Amino acid sequence: MVERDPDVESAAATVTDEPSGTxxxxxxVCRGLDAHALDGVEGLGGAPLATVQHDELTAVVSTxxxxxxGEQPLxxxxxxxxxxxxxxxxxDEVVRAISVSAPTAPLRLATICFDDDAVGARLREWYLPLMQALDRxxxxxxxxxxxxxxxRSEGSTDPEKPVLSGADYLRRKKEAAQGRVASESAAQELARSIHEDLSRRAVASRELPAQDARLSGRPGTMVLxxxxxVPDEAAEPFAARIAEIAAGNPELLVDGRGPWPPYSFAMLEQR
Structure with missing residues (x-):
């Protein structure tokens, strides 16, 4: 599954009562889309992509x-x-193709309108928030x-050391638990320092909920x-700083990825 932050939010126009049809x-929604930006890109189910215009705003849609x-099947x-x-x-593929060519506000998954007139009505309704998001x-x-x-960094008992008694076993379990707490506390503090460092190099930042290891596929505890x-001209230095942080903290997995469309920063305030 494409790793994309689940926090992507924006206003949605969901069809509510039409059981059939399209x-x-x-x-x-973007601004100043290049005429050939979507060449060779298909929409869902192989449908051709189309655009709906309102003033400077362009919505990219497909049937x-x-x-x-519809609402019930969804x-x-x-x-x-x-x-x-x-x-x-x-x-995500379509959003990426758009964002290469123009400032882009990705919309929430399954934002559906009845037809192009309804899409245009949404553009008029969301005009000011969208313009602000695209400026951002x-x-x-x-x-x-x-x-x-x-x-391995979270604290554990030594499997090679023999257990002499029940009391010894309980003592070692307690020491291991204390070690995990100390290790997690230190990791949280280090994560905070990393976040502050990277935030100073960006124009905006957003902390997201930690992902469960079963969902992220990364064994261990996610602390950030x-x-x-990040401005486009600062992308290389930003990526280099992530690499430096990873190299300087081998006890941590530091996974930095980008550049991506600004899912976390092009949100509309209205729901």
Whole structure:
């Protein structure tokens, strides 16, 4: 599944009562889109991409079947990972193609309107928040940084040391627990320092909820999950600083990725 922060939020226009027919799936809204930016890029189900214009704003859309993307079917599908993964992947692919060419405000997954007139109405409704969001991310991209403490760094008993008695076993368990607490506390403090360092090198930052190891695929305890909005001209120094931090802290997994479309920073205030 494409790793994308689940915190992507923006106003949604969901079709509520149409069991059949078609709707328009909105991927993102941008400004100043290059005419050839979407050449060779398809929408969901291989549908051609189209644009809807309102003043400076351009919404990128494609046609979807409401039997699949209407409100009731969506409630079922959003709990089905086999259905969800390719939809998330395609949504992200289209957003990335747009963001290469123009400042882009990605929309929440499955933002659906009945038709192009309804898309235009949404653009008019969201005009000021969208313009503000696009101003905020123009010439900037998102970087993700996750810091994980590996299980070996979290404190453990020595498997080679023999246990002499029940009391000895309990004492060693207590020492191991204390070691884990001390290690986690130190890791949290180090993560805070890393976040402050990277935040100074970005124009905005956002801390996100830590991901469970079963979802992130990273064994250990995640002590930092953050997004940073970085000017395009500062991307290389920012990536270099992440590499320096990783090299200087071998006891941690420091996973930095980017540049990405600004999912965490192009949100609309309205819901």
């Amino acid at each position: 709707g328009r799936y909105m991927y993102a 979807v079947m409401l039997s699949e993307f 409630r079922r599908h959003l709990e089905d990972l086999a259905w969800l993964e390719p939809v998330v992947s395609k949504h 991310v123009d010439g900037r991209a998102e970087w993700s940084v996750k810091v994980v403490v590996s299980p 999950n953050a997004a940073y909005l």
